[in-house]
Amino acid sequence: MTKLATGIDGLDEISNGGLPRGRSTLIAGTAGSGKTVLALQFLYSGVKYFDQPGVLVTFEETPADMMANVASFGWSLEQMVEDEKIAIVDAAPDPSESVVEAGGHDLAGLMARIEGAVRRVNADRVILDAVGALFPQFSDSLLVRRELQRILSGLRELGVTTIINLERVDDEGAVGRFGIEEFVADNVLLMRNRLDMEKRRRTIEILKFRGATHQKGEYPFTIDDRDGVTVLPLSATSLQQSSSETR
Amino acid sequence: MTKLATGIDGLDEISNGGLPRGRSTLIAGTAGSGKTVLALQFLYSGVKYFDQPGVLVTFEETPADMMANVASFGWSLEQMVEDEKIAIVDAAPDPSESVVEAGGHDLAGLMARIEGAVRRVNADRVILDAVGALFPQFSDSLLVRRELQRILSGLRELGVTTIINLERVDDEGAVGRFGIEEFVADNVLLMRNRLDMEKRRRTIEILKFRGATHQKGEYPFTIDDRDGVTVLPLSATSLQQSSSETR
Amino acid sequence: MTKLATGIDGLDEISNGGLPRGRSTLIAGTAGSGKTVLALQFLYSGVKYFDQPGVLVTFEETPADMMANVASFGWSLEQMVEDEKIAIVDAAPDPSESVVEAGGHDLAGLMARIEGAVRRVNADRVILDAVGALFPQFSDSLLVRRELQRILSGLRELGVTTIINLERVDDEGAVGRFGIEEFVADNVLLMRNRLDMEKRRRTIEILKFRGATHQKGEYPFTIDDRDGVTVLPLSATSLQQSSSETR
Amino acid sequence: MTKLATGIDGLDEISNGGLPRGRSTLIAGTAGSGKTVLALQFLYSGVKYFDQPGVLVTFEETPADMMANVASFGWSLEQMVEDEKIAIVDAAPDPSESVVEAGGHDLAGLMARIEGAVRRVNADRVILDAVGALFPQFSDSLLVRRELQRILSGLRELGVTTIINLERVDDEGAVGRFGIEEFVADNVLLMRNRLDMEKRRRTIEILKFRGATHQKGEYPFTIDDRDGVTVLPLSATSLQQSSSETR
Amino acid sequence: MTKLATGIDGLDEISNGGLPRGRSTLIAGTAGSGKTVLALQFLYSGVKYFDQPGVLVTFEETPADMMANVASFGWSLEQMVEDEKIAIVDAAPDPSESVVEAGGHDLAGLMARIEGAVRRVNADRVILDAVGALFPQFSDSLLVRRELQRILSGLRELGVTTIINLERVDDEGAVGRFGIEEFVADNVLLMRNRLDMEKRRRTIEILKFRGATHQKGEYPFTIDDRDGVTVLPLSATSLQQSSSETR
């Protein structure tokens, strides 16, 4: 199992070299936990530092908004789109369309569009942000399982390394709404925005990498307005120990 | 991402300059947590201190009641309505109407009325108070997602900065009833009325600002009968520390 | 926002002068928490000390039983009924009727009867005890919202100050069964019968008064066999402090 | 509100004189908490010490079994049945009958049979053990409310003092399965079989007596093989204090 | 109420003499808690030490497997079957049958087969292991109540002393899946396999014996490979005290 270096500070350390190459990694987190920033940083770093083109697939936010939101980090994503280093697939439902068949997303069409985009820019990296809106609430979990399975095997065939963002309502418990998402994916990463004593603390954890080593447990990270996500490759305990030692 | 100063003491500090301009901010809180006071204060301050006209959209309380409720703060909203600085859209269901299609709110009509009001007073600020009554309880979350998405993109096109109040039954857990509201919105603010040892304590937190910095964690605030909402831009911990230092 | 003094010891203090005049206050509490005693005391005190006639609307217990239950306090409610200071609306379902349309309460008819009673005695005060039986369990919360809204706006038009008692299964969590009752009402008061270490302790709290000041947090109260409800306008903490000081 | 002395040691003390006369008291408790022993003791003591005949209504256990179960206490219930001091209404469903209409209990027929039995022995006391089997699981709570209401008002008309036993799955939370039972009844008594550190401890509590005084909180009680239920009219705290004083 | 000595060490002590004779005792416990070993030990001891023949009714495991599983204890159940001291009723559903009417168990047929077996060996003891598979998950609890009631009264008529094993998913909370099993049974025994600090600890508790005395609370027990179940008739507290005294 080879890894693809993300170029995100600290993340390549705790993942022992990056994300499993050629596979998908599910990133689950609550609202505002940093999923989108991390995924865009993965795309940006790919083009910038590794000359690996990428594809951005959006389901709800517009691509323009997403790119504007990370402009303050100095990530020139629009330029990269122009330079045909990044291709965009806007899979948001047409707002004028009525929602006759709730969740009746056309998966085959979606996969075809992603494949086209990957071909166009010769992409190595793909991000899907965020797939929560793909499945209606009262769906049979077996059906969701199959759909997700199809998306994953479709992406696998394209040979790209993918990040799939998934919304999560709580920092604890099942990873996804259906209690099956974490089993279907080969790799799962959790981003948490822990609330403790009315203070917030961000952590990132590699829950599983099938067939590969990684560091275990949660690692603190920050999102500041210059560098985006920075992971501290020291566990909380190490931090406490070292800080208590330095006293 | 530019910010629009709210003019509310302390809030502009913890938000690093105000609410994201041209976007919507969802404010979720339990009954009596202060959502309506804060939203009206946002509208009032806009007219009073920044010469920014506003639109008040109501779904349940009558506009007259809402304005009467904050009269004691000396906020002359009725006068502002008269001066055409504030326009009103009363979207409460006609009480005489039967509720044939529960939740069958006419969204397109609503958006048109809001647009008309925005045009009329040339509004910069809009508040919707409160959208809980828009969605029936047993709705498919995917449907609610789409509807909320439509409201948000409609408001985005108007170029206004919006506050959308949302009822929340508990201070913890999912932000909204459907577990998806916090993902659809770009910006989420939480108002809490914490019960601890039979005493109440009000706090406000910026849960997320897509594409912008903000202070993290909960900040105490008060509602007194002269100034409405006042946020203390010191975290609880800082307060405790400083108070323990002054002893 | 003016207040209407209730005449109940301590309650007028923690409410900074009484209940919001001309509006409804929802009182939620578990079985035996004291809702009915408090509401009847509000009615009795109105006639006795302020010469304000009242209307008693019942949904389950018979008016005779309710008045008998507080006879031991020396509250001569039957006499007041005779003197046409108190009018009664018995809205309990006819026991012989079959429950064809569960919850298919005739709201318009109910409002008409209340209005008639208010007119008859020229009432200032109205109590509804208790509205839990009005809504069937599996109802859509949106429907309940509209119905409750109608009751409240009907009462508002009558110009009376109203107490609406609502059953609550637990001292914590959502105020009502549907998770929306506390948002529809302008004013919410909570009566608790806390169980701690196998002992009971009664507390009362003003959760919200729209547009008005009030004391915050829970205050202890007692129901004894002479005076009914007596609220101690000192918070638990003050009590503990003062008691620890007097040691 | 007068009381009817039960003749059960300690219970008459914590209830300030017995159960509210002419009314029903709901007794809720988990399996084995002592509901049936207490109810039969109420019936037995009535005949034995107060010359008050009684009616035993059963819904599941056979009357013979129930009387056999308390024979070891020396309560000669069979003799009392023979002496026409106690009448029996066996309301258990005919086991050979198919359950076509689940829960379609014939309430009117039941009330008629109870009335007949009350007349026959000129009963002052009635016990119903236990009503859990009367209502199917997925019933609308409003329907259950009405049915329970009818039973209660039917018993009220008979002028008897009634105990109604109700099964409860947990010692905490809502009193009954439907979350409405405790509101419909005038009087509620809770029997608990608390599990603490793998030891059991029995307590009894008067949750509410409408229109009457009573001691508050939980009181320990025992069931031994000579006297049945014996309530210790000292609260746990008093016990602890006195025991710590006697050290 | 007479008791039937089980012959299981310690159990006869905490039950003050054994299981209520001629009645059924429900034994509920999680997977692996020891229900089957205890029930077979009850059967084996009956034949071995009291010359009381028995009937083994199985619903899922094959009788052969069950007997093989306890062979290591030296319990020669197969021999006893041969000697016509134990009769077997294999009530497992025919695996080739399709599950047309889920849960549509033929209760009358089952009772007839049990009766035949009891007659054949002149049984005093019967065990049913385990009844969880008898009732479909989404059944009306009232229906389950009636079915269980029928099984119990059928067994009662046979004059045998019965153990009925019931699966339980959690060591706390309601005894059975439907929240009614513990009320229908006359006698309930709980076997727990407590997990504390990653260690397991087995306890047994008599939750209720209608009409009979018993020791209260949980008692530790072991399953070793020579004697099967051995109950320590000392409560955990006594054990701790005595052990701390012997220090």
Added chain:
Amino acid sequence: MTKLATGIDGLDEISNGGLPRGRSTLIAGTAGSGKTVLALQFLYSGVKYFDQPGVLVTFEETPADMMANVASFGWSLEQMVEDEKIAIVDAAPDPSESVVEAGGHDLAGLMARIEGAVRRVNADRVILDAVGALFPQFSDSLLVRRELQRILSGLRELGVTTIINLERVDDEGAVGRFGIEEFVADNVLLMRNRLDMEKRRRTIEILKFRGATHQKGEYPFTIDDRDGVTVLPLSATSLQQSSSETR
């Protein structure tokens, strides 16, 4: 009951000799808890150290992926497949097939394929990884019970020793989604990935072995990149004690 040595370090010790021979053991664990690694190690060790051929049945991951994932351990599974020491049954649903009958898995066909594979390589060991996808979410638990029962008895007839992996959403509570899986299986093993203070800790526990002895409670284990699963046959407490003694 004889045991089949697994060849996995430490596991044979805590299981007192290995897995019950000729039976199935259910292994339940959350995503990434190590179920697949352990099962493949069981297969690999069988061929390598005991000359026991095996069958790998997959339901979701492709066999190629699974074998690639453990290649880094030096387990030459592909070679073993070539040498006809391991046979493969790929039971993943055909991705092109539509999911008409959700969960309508063809069990008979599956069993026939497994039997064929067992015959082909003359297998002693079989693993099924993982059966969660076999049952739709809203299925009747009774139906799932029967299906699982059929799989288990089919495997029993083949005379093989089987591991069945089962997904579990939480480390606590019911073992499987339907609350019945742990009762149907003869043997249950739990793999946990405990999160404590933001650190992860892996433990393995034998919850039950019908008819056989085993060590109780949780034992720590590791997955490193050379040896796969290694169980530490010392309980956490022993470890702590010994480590504190060695200080």
